[in-house]
Amino acid sequence: VTAPARRWAPAWIAAGVVFVIALRMPGVSLPASSAGLRRFQIDINSATSVSQTFVMTADGLEAIEVATAGTPPTATGNVRLELYDVSDGASFIHGTDVRAADLVAAPVFRFEFQPIDDSAGQTYRFDLHPSELSPVAGVAVWATKGERYRGGSMLINDRERWADLAFAAVAPAGRSSWDRLRDGSDGASPAALTIVAFAGYWAALGVVLRLFAGVR
Amino acid sequence: MNPRPAAESALLAGLLALFLCRAVVAVAVVPPWQGPDEPTHFALAYGLTMPPEMQRPVQGGVLQSMVRHGWWALYEDPPPDPLPQSFDRINGIGEGTLAQPLYYGAAAAILQLSRPADLERAYIHLRILSIVLAIATLACGWAGTRRLLGAEIAAGATVVAALHPQFLLAAISVNADALLNLCGAFVWWQAARIVSGQRRDFAMVLMFVGAVAGLFTKRIGMVLIGIALAVSVWSLWTTRAWTRRSASVAAATAIAGAALLVAAALFFGRPDIWGAFWLNALTVRRPIESATLQEGFRFLRMTVDYFWLIGGWLRFQPPEAWIWIARAVILCGFGGAIVVTIESRADRRLLGLAWLFVGVQVAAMLYGVFWTIPSAPQARYLFPVFAPITALLYVGLRRGSPAAFRPYWPAAFVLLLAALDVTGFTTVHIPTYLR
Numbered sequence: 335v336t337a338p339a340r341r342w343a344p345a346w347i348a349a350g351v352v353f354v355i356a357l358r359m360p361g362v363s364l365p366a367s368s369a370g371l372r373r374f375q376i377d378i379n380s381a382t383s384v385s386q387t388f389v390m391t392a393d394g395l396e397a398i399e400v401a402t403a404g405t406p407p408t409a410t411g412n413v414r415l416e417l418y419d420v421s422d423g424a425s426f427i428h429g430t431d432v433r434a435a436d437l438v439a440a441p442v443f444r445f446e447f448q449p450i451d452d453s454a455g456q457t458y459r460f461d462l463h464p465s466e467l468s469p470v471a472g473v474a475v476w477a478t479k480g481e482r483y484r485g486g487s488m489l490i491n492d493r494e495r496w497a498d499l500a501f502a503a504v505a506p507a508g509r510s511s512w513d514r515l516r517d518g519s520d521g522a523s524p525a526a527l528t529i530v531a532f533a534g535y536w537a538a539l540g541v542v543l544r545l546f547a548g549v550r
Numbered sequence: 551m552n553p554r555p556a557a558e559s560a561l562l563a564g565l566l567a568l569f570l571c572r573a574v575v576a577v578a579v580v581p582p583w584q585g586p587d588e589p590t591h592f593a594l595a596y597g598l599t600m601p602p603e604m605q606r607p608v609q610g611g612v613l614q615s616m617v618r619h620g621w622w623a624l625y626e627d628p629p630p631d632p633l634p635q636s637f638d639r640i641n642g643i644g645e646g647t648l649a650q651p652l653y654y655g656a657a658a659a660i661l662q663l664s665r666p667a668d669l670e671r672a673y674i675h676l677r678i679l680s681i682v683l684a685i686a687t688l689a690c691g692w693a694g695t696r697r698l699l700g701a702e703i704a705a706g707a708t709v710v711a712a713l714h715p716q717f718l719l720a721a722i723s724v725n726a727d728a729l730l731n732l733c734g735a736f737v738w739w740q741a742a743r744i745v746s747g748q749r750r751d752f753a754m755v756l757m758f759v760g761a762v763a764g765l766f767t768k769r770i771g772m773v774l775i776g777i778a779l780a781v782s783v784w785s786l787w788t789t790r791a792w793t794r795r796s797a798s799v800a801a802a803t804a805i806a807g808a809a810l811l812v813a814a815a816l817f818f819g820r821p822d823i824w825g826a827f828w829l830n831a832l833t834v835r836r837p838i839e840s841a842t843l844q845e846g847f848r849f850l851r852m853t854v855d856y857f858w859l860i861g862g863w864l865r866f867q868p869p870e871a872w873i874w875i876a877r878a879v880i881l882c883g884f885g886g887a888i889v890v891t892i893e894s895r896a897d898r899r900l901l902g903l904a905w906l907f908v909g910v911q912v913a914a915m916l917y918g919v920f921w922t923i924p925s926a927p928q929a930r931y932l933f934p935v936f937a938p939i940t941a942l943l944y945v946g947l948r949r950g951s952p953a954a955f956r957p958y959w960p961a962a963f964v965l966l967l968a969a970l971d972v973t974g975f976t977t978v979h980i981p982t983y984l985r
Contacts, residue, residue: 353972357976361976361977361981506981506985507981511975511976511980511981514980514981514984514985515578515579515980515984517984524578525578527574527578528574528575528578528579531571531572531574531575531578532571532575534567534570534571534574535568535571535572535575538564538565538567538568538571539568539964539968541560541561541564541567541568542561542564542565542568542709542712542964543961543964543965545557545560545561545564546561546705546706546709546960546961546963546964547960547961547964548557548960
């Protein structure tokens with residue numbers, strides 16, 4: 335093995351790592367605000383409702399994920415979740431009552447609805463407030479200390495706060511190529527085979543590049 | 551400087567391996583039935599493996615499979631409800647005929663050997679057949695270009711072919727294009743042997759065998775007959791080597807071709823319908839003079855835009871910036887090739903052969919799209935002459951690179967094409983099919 339070949343192989347492997355990182359990056363950055371270390375809880379109760387506005391960056395908005403937590407003694411009652419398009423006035427999109435126990439069963443709750451085809455560029459408001467059906471207790475949502483999402487604001491009881499709800503808008507465009515390859519399509523081909531074929535693609539491309547670069 | 555033989559073999563093996571890996575990724579990402587007219591071609595081939603009374607139900611099975619794989623959902627249409635059991639009630643999907651039986655016969659023979667358990671597996675087997683035919687197409691294209699223009703241009707042209715996104719889509723599609731493309735590459739190889747004087751008479755017979763095989767595969771394959779005739783006349787004219795032996799070879803080839811045509815008509819069973827099918831492709835359906843210059847430019851723009859990548863049935867295009875880069879590659883490549891053809895007296899005759907292939911195919915495509923079977927100018931119509939196209943593109947792009955840039959040219963060339971290919975996957979196929 336010649337010295338240039340020895341240098342070439344690590345360089346190409348490093349380029350492959352960069353390639354995988356690029357594959358793992360989503361094509362579109364969707365509205366989101368992670369709680370991070372500087373965070374606080376907001377209790378949802380009969381006196382408190384929480385809202386978050388955001389500007390959607392892709393079509394196909396299909397869910398909103400929100401970070402939740404249970405508070406003592408236990409989660410009871412129902413929480414009303416609603417989504418409004420507030421780009422021009424406030425038009426109701428979807429709403430549902432969720433059992434408090436279901437809301438805090440996992441660290442992140444996914445509020446799903448019929449995908450919105452032309453959601454890109456629209457401004458939405460996501461509300462969490464106590465249900466009229468059953469008073470709620472023992473439920474909180476996480477929020478950031480300070481503004482972390484610049485495309486919208488968090489409101490508590492309709493008053494804007496210098497904070498953001500820990501949330502993430504969900505749409506197909508927000509998934510990375512890597513995630514899509516890993517999950518596969520309709521089961522026609524195992525995901526592992528696809529990843530291995532991509533690795534083979536990269537190796538073969540390296541060989542072709544190396545040999546063809548020697549051609550004048 | 552050309553590569554050493556060992557390095558050349560390794561490079562060719564690397565290119566074929568690269569293409570195979572791309573094909574595996576594409577098969578995993580692109581669901582069945584996304585290739586042009588796949589339902590029709592598959593049903594005809596799969597139907598031949600069954601008793602006559604079972605052939606029509608195959609169409610119903612194909613339609614059910616199309617629903618399972620989201621064919622209508624991808625085009626944002628609801629599937630027909632109730633789902634018909636045959637293609638004649640579906641707009642845009644024809645039943646096809648066996649008037650060009652070669653692909654269907656070969657595919658049915660493969661299925662008889664591989665014995666798929668069901669329709670879905672039969673589809674996968676025929677996809678594999680298409681990939682194998684595409685790899686053979688690359689190899690024949692490389693052999694022809696190497697014989698005619700040398701090892702470096704053959705390698706460069708095969709890089710273009712091995713990293714071409716639209717050719718890859720053709721390679722994973724279950725239709726007769728895969729075999730026709732192989733016939734075209736084979737004719738190119740034999741034409742290169744004729745022009746370079748390697749066993750000229752034998753190569754001429756093989757060239758006509760390839761052209762006749764193309765004729766029996768798809769109607770557009772008749773272009774290969776025209777090209778083969780033109781190459782023969784050109785070769786005899788330029789070499790002045792018309793001997794009694796050449797005359798015997800030409801006569802034998804013509805008689806064999808005519809016999810094959812008669813045999814095919816008899817095999818088809820209805821010579822009148824068979825003849826009408828072929829005449830149909832030559833019937834002008836609109837006045838020649840009705841075509842406008844504006845239509846001509848539109849045809850040219852669509853040919854360029856659809857040549858490098860468009861997914862589905864002419865549905866899914868890459869982002870605008872990507873299309874502009876592909877346009878630049880195509881226009882710089884062909885522009886540079888024209889310059890080289892004019893400048894280089896030594897290469898003019900050899901490049902002239904490539905221009906003959908491309909010119910005749912484009913003229914036939916223009917004729918078909920405008921006057922006989924109106925349709926969009928799809929890139930696959932050019933793939934029977936893909937090898938000469940890639941050779942001209944490589945020659946032209948190399949000519950267009952600045953002299954100071956030459957040391958970096960091979961790496962930049964491969965990386966540019968690979969970047970177009972990978973971003974074709976990440977901006978078209980993966981977002982479209984893996985939602």
